[in-house]
């Protein structure tokens with residue numbers, strides 16, 4: 001299949017580049033800068049951004065095959081700076097850094113900016129700048145700070161801004177100009193092709209061996225389960241772990257979801273005791289995540305023994321889990337260890353297969369729709385594998401779990417009753433360790449503060465707090481303080497991601 005190769009230098013946005021290209025209808029893959037790869041059917045190359053400075057000691061280099069292939073190359077930010085360095089231009093830390101919205105002006109014609117206005121806003125994130133382009137290169141655009149925003153040199157196209165983030169105006173047009181007009185690939189690829197290709201790939205790999213799928217009833221593992229079932233049929237067994245950190249009624253909901261999508265009964269493992277014992281008195285978020293990640297694997301190992309020593313473990317990991325755990329590339333910064341990626345123990349007895357690892361949430365939902373999974377399952381709010389453990393700040397007790405389950409349930413019920421559940425991307429409650437003074441029936445009370453959190457997002461990589469009407473929040477707040485013993489105060493979290501993350505831990 002003809003494709004565009006994206007070479008990763010450690011940017012938080014690398015996968016978004018590949019994703020934008022797939023949106024245009026062209027297949028794209030991300031590889032690491034030092035990875036050995038198959039060079040067949042590459043029609044163009046994109047060099048990503050990255051945290052390093054090109055002259056730094058261990059700065060990643062453009063691999064040699066990029067120069068040998070002689071295909072069009074697009075360098076983004078660090079990618080632009082590394083092209084400059086290779087062809088003897090000059091990169092320097094300038095007095096002005098450009099972060100966020102920056103206007104650029106097109107000074108010379110280029111196929112890359114065809115049919116675009118002369119001036120528009122882009123999104124930048126750089127401290128270094130190109131101060132001298134390679135000999136013979138043509139400067140295409142400059143920013144309002146007079147910094148070089150784009151140049152062209154032979155088959156190399158360089159841009160300082162990030163066309164892959166939604167805040168860059170005409171970003172998709174620029175990527176489409178590169179992929180379709182400059183590299184000349186026809187845009188006929190679709191997620192249906194992804195499904196066909198994955199099924200074939202999984203069949204080849206698993207053969208007649210057995211596999212266990214970690215099924216949470218969430219969007220990602222449900223889609224992965226249907227896809228895997230199509231590929232290997234009855235050699236697949238689904239296992240749901242009840243770790244006591246679930247939402248109210250979760251077990252029953254998951255059983256019925258599974259019956260609906262697979263027509264089969266689900267294996268539910270009661271692991272409540274063992275998770276709670278291991279988590280007793282643990283407050284530190286990364287520690288909680290590591291304990292949970294390991295315990296999940298131990299449970300799956302035991303279950304695999306009961307299924308002819310299954311050789312494979314399937315997980316519904318998607319790309320946001322990977323990037324934040326810093327498992328995407330050597331140069332990427334770690335934000336938190338998602339239990340299914342960064343939280344995994346080192347000694348694992350089976351091979352892990354993650355068919356959705358390179359897709360984003362909304363792409364996974366689209367795959368699910370193509371596979372015929374009902375919308376009410378695909379559009380459930382995400383729920384993290386570590387569950388309520390990362391929504392109870394500090395140590396976890398049965399009492400706190402009871403409180404949080406009730407609060408969460410009331411908030412979600414209120415959103416459903418008022419038509420807001422489907423308008424927001426993810427909503428939940430957090431139990432803080434703070435106690436607060438109140439007055440109830442003329443008596444003093446001293447109870448917990450809970451926070452409601454609801455966010456709008458597309459990919460989960462960035463998010464903003466939902467503008468839920470005060471009346472809806474008021475309804476939830478009054479029900480919570482009236483119905484849940486142990487809660488003295490309700491607050492609403494109005495922080496975006498970044499700088500915060502969606503979950504509190």
Ligand SMILES: Nc1ncnc2c1ncn2[C@@H]1O[C@H](COP(=O)(O)OP(=O)(O)OP(=O)(O)O)[C@@H](O)[C@H]1O
Nearest residue numbers: 214215216218219220221241315316382383384385
């Ligand atoms: N309680 C559980 N039992 C079994 N597997 C689980 C459980 N919770 C999470 N997992 C595994 O961990 C993976 C990652 O969890 P994650 O919450 O990101 O995805 P999901 O639950 O499938 O979808 P969603 O993001 O909609 O909640 C799941 O796809 C699944 O493979």
Ligand SMILES: O=c1[nH]c(=O)c2[nH+]cn([C@@H]3O[C@H](COP(=O)(O)O)[C@@H](O)[C@H]3O)c2[nH]1
Nearest residue numbers: 337338339382383384385386460501502503
């Ligand atoms: O399966 C998971 N295991 C985890 O360890 C984990 N941590 C966060 N999340 C979910 O990922 C999305 C982004 O969350 P953050 O902004 O908090 O990183 C949100 O949808 C979170 O609910 C997790 N899911």
Ligand SMILES: NC(=O)CC[C@H](N)C(=O)O
Nearest residue numbers: 049050077078126127128
């Ligand atoms: N986003 C980037 O690629 C940044 C490149 C380089 N680290 C700089 O600060 O200029």
Ligand SMILES: [Mg+2]
Nearest residue numbers: 216218383384
């Ligand atoms: Mg989940």
